[in-house]
Amino acid sequence: MKISIRIDSVAAQAHLRRWGGEFREQVRKAVARAIATEATDIKQEVREHVAGKMAVAKKSFLKGFTAKVLAKDTKRLPALYVGSRIPWSGVHETGGQIGGRMLIPLHGRVGRKRFKAQVAELMRGGNAYFVKNAKGNIVLMAENIQEHERPLAGFKRRYRKAEGVKRIKRGADVPIAVLVPRVVMKRRLDVRRLVAGRVPRLAAQIESGLRRLA
Structure with missing residues (x-):
């Protein structure tokens, strides 16, 4: 200007x-x-x-x-x-629009590099999968198992806070991120x-x- x-x-x-x-x-x-x-x-x-x-x-x-x-x-x-x-x-x-399919973390912020590393670790372990929820959104989920306690810790903490629950049962699904076609700023x-x-x-x-x- x-x-x-x-x-x-x-x-x-x-x-x-x-x-x-x-x-x-x-x-x-x-x-x-x-x-x-x-x-x-x-x-x-x-x-x-x-x-x-x-x-x-x-x-x-x-x-x-x-x-x-x-x-x-x-x-x-x-x-x-x-x-x-x-x-x-x-x-x-x-204002503007960012095109391209992107994974957006749910229930709070996560650093870009850290988020990428955590998702990659879950993917390598076969504990990350996509589901379509009732609203038609594609959500990345992970199972709450002991083997992936470390990469899941932050996601579980933010999920409990957002949903107001004290404990997530073993084997329960934990929502990680939502897949979007674009982001409008x-x-x-x-x-x-x-x-x-x-x-x-x-x-x-x-x-x-x-x-x-x-």
Whole structure:
């Protein structure tokens, strides 16, 4: 997202007409300082917004959202970057659809690598099978047997919590995951609106910094 800021201050415009040399470098530094002043608050607001709109399991997801000054190019004015280091986080801002058949863990979250390893272990042991439930969904099940106590432990714990049962009998079926043809991601974030709301304050900071160069 690109946001253009027009400075209407007569004094600021007069300085900009004197563009070049030492004054240009002073302007660059003043703009960078003004942006840096706002960047810290914007970063915090964005993280609070994400935490309020999503159930965040890992703090690293929140820390991926940042706001910082881009000022390495001396031929251009500094810019404010607001975004995330996590490439797929943008889907929560726009919404979207992920195609392809996927196994989605039931009754809670499981790390992708851990989930893959647990399912693979159950498959190798012949203790993972698909059934179609009353709603027509295809569900991956596993039998509660001693041989697979370790890979089943987490699934059983989350299943008991979700269903409100204290104990699962030996030999009982435990639902592991549901097989879906696609996943539809709803729009849950509005970082664009949040940042746009801070533009007037940012513009005022930049204008104030330029005025001090008079």
